[in-house]
Amino acid sequence: MHLRPATLLTAILAGLILLAPVTANAATTPTPSPTASTGTPEKNPVVKGPNITVTLKDVKGGKGEPVPVPGVKLTVHKDSKTGEELGTQTTDQAGRVSIGIPGNGTYVVELDPKTLPEGVKLSGNGETTKTVQVKIAAATFVQFQIGAVVVKEASFGSKLIDASTSGLKYGLIIALAALGLSLIFGTTGLTNFAHGELITFGGIMTYMFNRGLGLPVIAAGALAVLASALFGFAQDRGMWRPLRNRGTGLIAMMIVSIGFALLLRSVFQYTFGGSTKTLSQYVAQGRSDYGPIALSDKEVAIFAISIVTLVVTCIALMRTRLGKAMRAVSDNPALSASSGMRVDGVISSVWILGTALTGLSGVLLAINQQVNFQMGFKVLLLVFAAVTLGGLGTIWGALLGSLVIGLMVEVAPVITLWGWHPVPASIKDVGALVVMILILLVRPQGLLGRAQRIG
Amino acid sequence: MDFGTVIDAAFSAALGPQAIVFALAAIGLNVHFGYTGLLNFGQAGFMAIAAFGLAVSVVTWDLSFWLGLVIALGASVLLALVLGVPTLRLRADYLAIVTIATSEILRLIFGAVEFKDTFGGSNGLTGFASTYRDLNPYNSGLDIGVVSFSVNDLWSITVGWTLVGLGCLLVWALMRSPWGRVLKSIREDEDAVRSLGKNVFAYKMQALVLGGIFGGIAGIFHILKQGSAVPTDFNTTFTFYAYAALLIGGAARVLGPVVGSIVFWFLIAGLGSFFGQATSGTDPLIPDFIMTNTQSSLIRFILLGLGLMLLMIFRPQGIFGDRREIAIDAR
Amino acid sequence: MPVELSAARKALEGVPAEPGAPKPDPIVKGSNILRTFGGLKAVDVEHIEIQRGVITALIGPNGAGKTTLFNLLTGFDEPDEGDWSFNDHTLGKVPAYKVARLGMVRTFQLTKVLSKLKVIENMRLGATGQRGEKFWSAPFKSLWSSQEDEITARADALLERFKLDAKREDFAGSLSGGQRKLLEMARALMVDPELIMLDEPMAGVNPALKQSLLGHVKSLRDEGRTVLFVEHDMDMVRDISDWVIVMAQGQIVAEGTPQSVMADQRVIDAYLGAHHDTDITEVDLAELEIEAEAELDQEGTS
C-alpha cells in the first residue's frame, strides 16, 4: 500500500569505533549488497588494532530495512579538521570504511559530500564532520547522524501528517518533563533551571544501566526512572528543604538552581564525555504503516508509555488524598500548614513524582534519539515555554502547552507561504518559541492560568 | 607546575578583553535585575542583535563602520522596546521566559544556513573591524611578567575599560538620583510605586533600554576585540555566566558587576591553567585515571556552579556587598 | 463636639439613608460597576457617590468586595463593566498611576512598604512632580537637589506627625506591622491627595496609637481632604466617620450616618448579625477554610 508517492529519506552515518580488534565485525554486519557503482571497493579490510570503523547506511526515513551507501569518501583526522590526516577510504559494498588510529584521543571524521550518491544531499546544518573522543578504557560505541534529504519533495499532506505525528510524540515527551516542572513550581514556587539536567539524568542513567551493566533497554529505563525519583528525593532533602527552612527567597533559589544546573551539566560532561552515544537496542528501526501514519515499534511504545503515564498521573492527582494535598499546598501553602497538613512531606512527594516523570522523559528521549550530556539542557527552554504557555503551575496547562509546543516545533518547518519557509528546518525551535510569545501577548496568564490578585 | 604561567593567565584574563565584555554585559544586568528587579535572561540576545547589527551593516550592506555602530545600538534599543511593550506589564517570570526565548530565537536565526548570505551561517561574519584596528595607537604589545597583552588586546583593554568606567559613572549618577529611587522602589513593590502616581511601565522601559544598550555595547565590543561575530558566542550560558559575575561582585552596587567580572575571569582562567598543567605532560600531577587533560577544563565549571550556589545561599549580597542592601532576599 | 465635625455632617444632612443615595457634592460618582471572578460577582454596585470633604467608612463582612472596589476605583483592576468619575474626570480604563496623579491615592490592606529602602526614601518617593525623576535630568544633581531638600523637609514633618521620626534612617523592612501601616499612610500623604483611600488603616495598630491616628484622620478632613476607609473595628467607625456605606456580597446594602446604619436591621443581619460579639479573626479563618475547601471540591469534579 503506497499512500505517499515520495518519502523523506534520511541517511545515517553510523560510526562504530572499535578499539580492540576482537569486536570488529559483530556490530557492523550490514544488509545485503545493493547494486555496485563504479570505483567502489568490494570489501574494505577491517584494520587490526585501534581503528575507527564507520558504516554508512541509508535508513530511508525509517521505512524498511536500512541500505548501505557505498562509494562515499571518508577521511579521519587527528584532533581537528585541519589536523594530521590518518587515512582516506571509500565506503565498500557494505557501506563500510575502516581506518587505523594511533591510540586514544580526539578524532574528526570527515565526509566528502561530493561523493554522496545522486538524489541524496546533506541537509540540516550541512555538517560533514563529526568529532569523536576515543578512550582506551572500553570499547566506545558511537553512532552519529548526518541528516540527508532527498531532493524529491513529498506531498504537503503527507509531510504534514508526518510532522504532526512526530510533533505529538515530541510534545508527549516534553509533557512528562513539563508536568514535573509544573508540579514542583506549583508547590514550592521554584523556577528550576536545573530541570533540564534532570532530563539528562534520566537519559544518562539509562545509558549507564544499559551499556555499563548490560541490562536490556527496558529494564535500564525502569531503573533510570527509579534513580531519578531517588535523586529528586535526595535533592529536596539535602538542598531545597534546608533552603526553604532558611527562608531563602524565590529569586535566590532560582539562581541556586542555575548554579546547580551548571554544576550537574559539567559533571555529566566530565563523567560521560562530550560525545553523543546510543543505547544498545532499538536504534534504527524500520517503520510500519498504521493508516496514513508510519511509526516504528519504539515510537508506538513511546506514545503508549507517555500517554498512560500522563493519564495515570493526572487521575492520581485528581482522585487520591496525596494528589489533593499536593494541589492544596500549591494553592495556599500557609493555609495548608495551618490546617494540619504535613507540607514538607507533601513537597517531598512532589519532588519524587516530579523528578520521576522528568527522568522518564529523559529515558524516552534517549530511546527516541541518542544520549548526550546536554540533551536536557537543549529541551529545557521548550519545557519552560510549554509550562508558561499553558499557565504557570497548572497541570492541564502544562499538558496542553507541551502538545502545542511539540506540534509547533515539528509542523512549523513544513509550512510554506507562497513558496517561502517562515521557519527553516534547521532552526525549527524558533516557530514554537515565537508562538509562545504571541500567545502570552494575548493571554498573559497562559492558556489555562488564572489572573493574580492585587492589593 | 609553572605557577608563573597560572598567575599570568589569571591576571591577563581578569584585566583582559573577555572580562570587559562580561563587565559591560553585567552592568546592563545590574540596571535590569539589580536595581529594577527585571529578570532579563536574554542579555546575550541584546549583545547578539547589536553585534550582528554592526557586522551586517558593514559586511553585508557595505555601510560605514560608524553608521554600523549607530544601527547596532539602535537595534538593541529596538529589541528592548519590542520585548518591553508586551511583557513589562506582566508578572516578572514572563519577562524571564520571553527574554530567554528571544535570545535563543536570535541566535538560531543568526546561525541558520538559510540566512547564510546575510548573517554568515554558523561561522558568522568577519571583516568589519578594520576601522577599529586602524585607530589603534599602540605599536607593540605589553608583557610585564604578571600580565601580558598583544598589541590588539592592549588597544581593546584601553577602549574597553574606558567604556566600563564611563558606564559606571553614568550608573552611579543615575542611581543616586530620584530616578534611581523609583527604579529601586519598583524592584521592591511596583504596585506601591504605582499607587504613588509613578508611571511604572515607563520607568521599567527606560531601565530595560538602558541595560539593553549596555548589553549592546558589550556585544559590539566582543566582536571588535576578536574580529569576528559568531552566533554561538551569544548563547544562554553566556547570560548565566554574566549573572554569576554580577552576583559575585554584588547586585545593586555600582562597581559590583566590574569587580565580579574581574574575579570571575581570574578564577576561570587561573583554575583552567592550573588544572590544564596538572594533567598535561608524561607524568602529570593528577594521574590520568582521575582526570584527563580534556576533563581538566571542566573542573572550573563544576566549581563555578558550586560557587554560584554557595554564594547565593551564604552571601547573596556578593563577596563585597552589604547584607542589608541586597536586592535579592527572602520573600 | 468640634465645630468642623458638625460642618461636615451638615453637608450630609438631608441625604436619605438608602443604598446609592445621591450626595450634594460628590467627589466620586459611579454606577453599574461589575467585577466577576469566574462565577463570583465580587463587586456589583448599582450606584455609589462619595461626599467631598467628609470621612466615609466602607464596611462589610470578609469577602464583601471592599478591597476589590478599591482596586477598581483606583485603576488597579479592570471592571467587566461600569463607569465612574473622580472630580468629573471619567475613569474606567485609566491606569492606576494617572488616577493617583489626579489626587485619588490609596493604601493597601496588605502593606506595601519598600523594604530595602530607608524610611525617609520611602517618604521621598511619594512626592509628585520631581524633576530628578526624569531620566535626562537625573544624572545632574544640581537640577534637582533644591527640590529634593523641599521634599525632605515635608517628609520629615510628616514622619514627626506619625511618630516615625526616630526610624528615619532605618530600612523600611525593619519596621513592625503597625509602623508599616503608619508609613504607608504618611507616604500616601506625600502625594498630597484630594481623596485618600485607606484599606484597613488601623489593623495591627496598638490602641494608644490608634487614638492618635484617629486624630490624624480627622485632621486630614479638616485640611479639606476627603477620606474613604475600610475598617472592621466598629468603635472606630462610629467614632470618626461621617457617613457609612455597607457592602455585602459585592453590593451596597445600606448607607447612612453611623448611628442609623448600626441600628439598621439589614446591616445587623448581613454583617453584625450573629457575629456581633465574636472575634473577627476567627470568622475570618473559618470562612477562608470553607472557601478553600469549596474551591478544591470544585476543581476535583471538573
Ligand SMILES: Nc1ncnc2c1ncn2[C@@H]1O[C@H](COP(=O)(O)OP(=O)(O)OP(=O)(O)O)[C@@H](O)[C@H]1O
Ligand atoms: N484575583 C482574584 N481572583 C479570584 N477571586 C478574587 C480575586 N480577588 C478577590 N476575589 C474574591 O472576591 C471577593 C471579594 O474580595 P475582597 O478582597 O474585595 O473582599 P474584602 O471585602 O476586601 O474582604 P476583607 O474584609 O476580608 O478584606 C472574595 O470572595 C475574593 O475571594
Ligand SMILES: [Mg+2]
Ligand atoms: Mg479587603
